[in-house]
Amino acid sequence: MDLIKLREIHAINKSKKHQFLDNFFLYSFTVLSCTLFCSSPFWFPSLFHSMKLFLFVSLPKLSSILLSPKFIFIVGNLIIFVLVGESKYLTSNSPLATDVYYDEYIDQKKSLQTTSASVEEKKEVKMEEAFKEEQSKTCESGENIGGKGLSEGNLKAHKERKDLEGEEEFSLPTEELKKRADDFIARVNRQRMLEARLLVC
Incomplete structure (x- = not known):
């Protein structure tokens, strides 16, 4: 094995170790925070009481408000207004983008046409030269x-x-x-x- 391949293998192994350490720290931090959160009622009872109140009293009241027909109607209309506004905004800006793409397309088309025209001109010149040679041969002989x-x-x-x-x-x-x-x-x-x-x- 040459030196370059050894360096590549060493770099790959080093990056794998570094990635493993990053993942280990991320997962260990996640587990630690979850255990602290779940054990909080034992070492912080007031937080447990406020969470219980929020989950079993406030949330059902809030859900009844959020699922009411008036609120759903308002939210639906807001979504429609936002979508219509964004579509108008995007269509007002889109001609500039389409002009850019159209100009690029035209430039590419012109360059292809010029290259094909030059190729056709070269073929015509070659055919004319061959024809002239053939004509001169037939005329002479x-x-x-x-x-x-x-x-x-x-x-x-x-x-x-x-x-x-x-x-x-x-x-x-x-x-x-x-x-x-x-x-x-x-x-x-x-x-x-x-x-x-x-x-x-």
């Missing part, structure tokens, strides 16, 4: 990797891209360039949709 439409579409897109690059040297008007770029993007998107359908099939 001209082979049919994913089907007839796939390689032909990639070749067309590659040719259009080269045409656009060549035409930029001649400096076309910006509106014409924008229109051609939008057409090209639309064609690429359609091609991606077709590739996705082919992959699913």
